[in-house]
Amino acid sequence: MPVQRMLPTEEAHDLVELTRDIADKVLAPQVDECEKTETYPEDVFPALGRAGLLSLPYPEEYGGGGQPYEVYLQVLEEIAARWTAVAVAVSVHSLSCFPLFTYGTDEQKQKWLPGMLGGETIGAYSLSEPQAGSDAAALTCRATEVDGGYRIDGSKAWITHGGRADFYTLFARTGEGSRGVSCFLVDKDTAGLTFGKPEEKMGLRAVPTTSAHYDGAFVPAERLLGGPGQGLPIAFSALDSGRLGIAAVAVGLAQRALDDAVAYAKERKAFGKAIIDHQGLGFVLADMAAAVDSARATYLDAARRRDAGLPYSRQASAAKLVATDAAMKVTTDAVQVFGGYGYTQDFPVERYMREAKITQIFEGTNQIQRLVIARHLAG
Numbered sequence: 001m002p003v004q005r006m007l008p009t010e011e012a013h014d015l016v017e018l019t020r021d022i023a024d025k026v027l028a029p030q031v032d033e034c035e036k037t038e039t040y041p042e043d044v045f046p047a048l049g050r051a052g053l054l055s056l057p058y059p060e061e062y063g064g065g066g067q068p069y070e071v072y073l074q075v076l077e078e079i080a081a082r083w084t085a086v087a088v089a090v091s092v093h094s095l096s097c098f099p100l101f102t103y104g105t106d107e108q109k110q111k112w113l114p115g116m117l118g119g120e121t122i123g124a125y126s127l128s129e130p131q132a133g134s135d136a137a138a139l140t141c142r143a144t145e146v147d148g149g150y151r152i153d154g155s156k157a158w159i160t161h162g163g164r165a166d167f168y169t170l171f172a173r174t175g176e177g178s179r180g181v182s183c184f185l186v187d188k189d190t191a192g193l194t195f196g197k198p199e200e201k202m203g204l205r206a207v208p209t210t211s212a213h214y215d216g217a218f219v220p221a222e223r224l225l226g227g228p229g230q231g232l233p234i235a236f237s238a239l240d241s242g243r244l245g246i247a248a249v250a251v252g253l254a255q256r257a258l259d260d261a262v263a264y265a266k267e268r269k270a271f272g273k274a275i276i277d278h279q280g281l282g283f284v285l286a287d288m289a290a291a292v293d294s295a296r297a298t299y300l301d302a303a304r305r306r307d308a309g310l311p312y313s314r315q316a317s318a319a320k321l322v323a324t325d326a327a328m329k330v331t332t333d334a335v336q337v338f339g340g341y342g343y344t345q346d347f348p349v350e351r352y353m354r355e356a357k358i359t360q361i362f363e364g365t366n367q368i369q370r371l372v373i374a375r376h377l378a379g
Contacts, residue, residue, distance in 0.1 A: 003255060005074055012071045015056075019078045022051055027082040034206040035085065035351060038198075040164065041206055044086055049119015053079075054093055057241075058101055062109060063117040069241070070303040073248035077296075080252025081259075084355045085204040087252060089122070091245030092160045096123030096169040098238040099183050103226035112185065116167065124165035125242070126156045126186075126212060127235055136171070136235055139181055141214065143172040149221045150174070150184065152192070152214035158362070162210030163195035169238075171231045172214075181231030185223045192217030203354035240316045243363045244306070247299040247316075247323035250359040254292045254327040257334035257352045261285060264347075265337055275337075284337065288330045295323040314376040321369040324359040331356040 002020065007013050026047050034041050048054055056072040058064025065072075072094070080087035097116050100108060115121050132138040141154030152172055159168070166188050174182040186193065196211035226234055262285060265276035275281045302315035331353040335342035342349045360366045 007071060007074070008068060012067065015067070015071065016074060016078060018051060019053060019075045022047060022053070023079055023082040027079065027086060031083040031206075032348060036345075038205040040208065041086065045089070045122055046119065048090065052119070054090060054119050054122075055117035057094060058097065058113070058117050062101070062113040068303070068307045069244065070300055070307060073244055073299060073303050076245060076248040077252035077255070080249040081256040084249060084253050085207040087249045088204060088246070089161050089207045091242065091249055092125050093123045094245060095238055095242040096125045096167070098241055099169050099225045099234045100185060102237065103183070103230065103234050108222070108225070121166035122161060122164070123167050123169060124159050124161040125238075126159050126168045126170045128156065128158045130155060130157045130211070136232060137178045137181070139171060139173050141172045143174050143182060143184065143219070145174070146218070150219045150224070152184075152217040152219055154214055156212040159210055159212055160207065162208055162212060163198070164208060168212070171235055174228050178232055179229045181235075182228050183225040183231045183234045184219050185225055186217075186219055190217050190219065201358075203351065203358060239363060240313050241306070243316045243320035243369075244299055244302055246359055246363045247295070247319040250323040250327035250356065251292060251296045251299060253352055253356055253359070254295065254330040257331045257349060258285070258288045258292055260347070260349055261288065261334040261337040281337065284333055288333050291326040291330050295326040298322045314373055317364075317369040317372040320363060321366050321373070324356070324366060327356040327359055
């Protein structure tokens with residue numbers, strides 16, 4: 001049964017219905033096969049772009065959807081309920097547009113944002129490195145200023161959509177210390193930029209995750225976003241929004257696992273009645289439902305704070321923490337509800353459980369979220 005949503009406008013209701021229709025017709029029919037065979041869905045992102053679903057939280061003047069963040073996140077949740085890997089890639093695309101929109105000059109925004117938001121190009125976020133994940137200040141990929149721009153040398157890691165994206169929001173070192181990192185908008189066809197073999201992942205297999213290697217790659221000066229040394233503040237402000245995206249994805253995944261578990265529990269019989277009517281199993285499902293509802297309320301609270309212009313960094317970390325831990329618990333319980341069948345690939349719940357794990361890791365591990373929350377409380 002579709003989630004009954006409390007949305008701020010009739011337009012938002014229509015947008016969610018459009019998303020459900022596209023997700024059911026375009027995503028759902030191919031998700032199982034693409035994830036099983038690690039096949040990239042060539043038609044999916046153009047379809048989402050044509051429908052305007054890749055640009056929702058950005059202003060209409062640049063080709064965006066002009067929607068509040070709370071609406072965008074609920075659209076993202078609907079996508080995740082059909083295909084988690086695609087929803088993650090959509091969230092990452094939105095994250096990759098954030099530095100240009102927030103820190104770019106008017107000229108930069110007018111030049112690049114319409115294509116990025118109109119669905120013509122897909123973006124990827126390139127912050128992590130092989131030896132610098134949560135510790136972003138330890139970046140070593142270097143941008144050396146040369147005549148007309150910068151020469152980039154070094155490696156980046158864990159890039160969602162790596163090798164497939166059209167542009168990369170890159171963070172590279174231009175100086176020393178935490179104030180020595182800068183942000184660049186890099187085109188996929190930049191000479192000297194190559195990508196590693198896609199990672200062999202536990203889940204999210206249809207959308208590649210790769211490393212990137214810069215060997216004397218030249219990036220024009222006009223592609224520097226913000227001032228030199230502003231990279232880490234840009235990265236961290238973008239991650240607050242990105243964490244809300246992952247929270248919404250996790251809730252969509254958990255909701256799908258719950259829906260599948262409830263449907264199975266109504267059909268499966270044991271000791272003369274449906275297993276959902278056995279109190280022991282019914283209580284498991286009740287806890288799953290409570291976890292999903294609580295996680296959704298948590299990310300919506302943070303999103304509404306963001307929409308109102310209020311501080312929301314702590315709430316974003318709390319939402320990411322609560323929602324992704326809930327997704328891990330709910331998907332694991334869904335496998336339990338299915339019993340032995342849940343452990344086979346005959347049903348998708350085993351895939352849900354594998355996909356949930358990564359949500360606790362990227363956009364800052366949940367241990368990092370606890371550290372962020374504790375520092376806010378101490379401050």
